[in-house]
Amino acid sequence: MQKPVLTIFYQFNPWNTTIGGIQTLINIFIKYAPVEFDVRLVGTGCDPNQPAGKWQKAEYAGKAIYFLPLFTLHNDNVRSAVPTTLKYTVALFGRCYASDFMHFHRLEPTLATLNWQGEKTLFVHNDIQTQMQAAGDQKAILWRKFPAAYFALEKFLIGQFSQILSCNSNSTELYRQRYPEIAERVSNIKNSYDSEIFYPVSQQERETSRQELVYRMCLDGETRFVLFAGRLHPQKDPILLVRAFAALNEPKVHLLIVGDGELATEVGREIEQLRLSSRVTMLGPVAQAELAQLHRVCSAFILSSAYEGLPLVALEALASGTPVVTTKCGETPKLLATDSGVVCEERTPTSIANALRQVLQHPENYPADACVRTVQPYAARIVVNDIYQQMWQSWEQRLKKDVNSIHKTYW
Structure with missing residues (x-):
């Protein structure tokens, strides 16, 4: 039976000891993926001998996935002179890894995906308004030096997403106000933790x-x-x-x-x-x-x-x-x-x-x-399962529409 395909895009390697909530959340989505889904990850490699740009079968947390490293990144915990997000975005141009569902955790890489077909979800991980304010340490994020440019880019790209999921209520409200034409696509999401790893003891x-x-x-x-x-x-x-x-x-x-x-x-x-x-x-x-x-x-x-x-x-x-x-x-x-x-x-x-x-x-x-x-x-089994359930329902509805369309064409 055909399975829906979820492709996750982010600049990391799940088999490395890596730091960050985004990486942890992606790992949770892989670990708790239902068997009804095929999961793919477009990430980065850590071995120079690992072929970049080629899909390979792999296993993470007992789950079989397809993994494609865009390029070699030895340490994703430290920023380099050229932002990793920029390298990742450039590496996506000229390729097409479209699938039934696509999850993005940064806005910039979606410059390369505007014409890709499939349901795209943008995950928002911070209070965007506070993050982009000019006051404070300009090293925190490069876009803080060019806030107008960032919001112009966001306005250009935002329409391609079927869903925008924010773990920050301020950002949820910000997106609804800035883009009223897609307000119904913006919703809150609970971040989650893995209760099989994090649990209390006596x-x-x-x-x-x-x-x-x-x-x-x-x-x-x-x-x-x-x-x-x-x-x-x-x-x-x-x-x-x-x-x-x-x-x-x-x-x-x-x-x-x-x-x-x-x-x-x-x-x-x-x-x-x-x-x-x-x-x-x-x-x-x-x-x-x-x-x-x-x-x-x-x-x-x-x-x-x-x-x-x-x-x-x-x-x-x-x-x-x-x-x-x-x-x-x-x-x-x-x-x-x-x-x-x-x-x-x-x-x-x-x-x-x-x-x-x-x-x-x-x-x-x-x-x-x-x-x-x-x-x-906020347990992963609850939160992640709910999202996969919504994806499954959406996929079934699309299949029914396709079948009905074919039926009308030939009958």
Whole structure:
């Protein structure tokens, strides 16, 4: 029987240890794809001997997929002088990988897909308006230097999408207002976490794992851990994170930083200047299973972001039974309950430190079951299955129309 084909477009390799919510979401879409679908990924390669531009059969998370690397990219965690998105877009020109369904997580590559036939979905991962504001660090995203050009490009490309799914309610409203002619195609989507990887354990197991980590790191036996995980990029503002930890000034609390990016050297320098080297550890990129274990060891997870959509890593922390401390940006503040985390009123070191201190001094106010209860509606099995169901229904309707059209033609 013919199967509908979903082709996902993004500049990464799922078999690499990679950082970012987009990559995680794509991996979830592959892992939880129903057997009724054929899934393809147009990504990047990590092996120079891997033939670029050729489909190959592969397996990810026990699922058979087709994978096509457009070019070799050794490290997608760090930006190069030429933006990877630009390289990826250029590599798509002159090709056609159209299929029944196509998922895009960046706008720019769809310059090459305007004439491709099939249902196209654009996923919006950030608060676009905040992201594109001229104030702040211009290095955060190149388009912030040319906001008018970006919105002109967006207006040119937006009509090709059958659906625009945004995990940020502000962006959803922005698109509906800017493009009223396609407003009915714009809707909210829940980001999701993998409950097979991120789940809570008993308090005794958490304590045992904490003690094991303390022992491995040769720290004081009473040390508690707080965690940051994400790209070391101006959006996440890891420098503010380090300064907030310095303001916390708790000798028996240790900060674990998971991730990599263009600010890694600057973050390391800030740690040294603030004399925090004995209380902050930069772990670099880690595999998902290891990250899940760190979530279950830590007393809190911290977000110091300047702008966000709905970060998957916050969902993963809550699913692991760990409360979240976040700046007031994105959807996380709307998600958190009073017993599953704290939202900082100001994006300053003192405000973040005070919020973190509140969680550390009163862990009984943020129990694991409350964190898990908050995040349960975002489980991948629920969210992703609903999207695939909608795709299946759309595919069936198209098949019926095609059959009816053929019937009318010949009869």
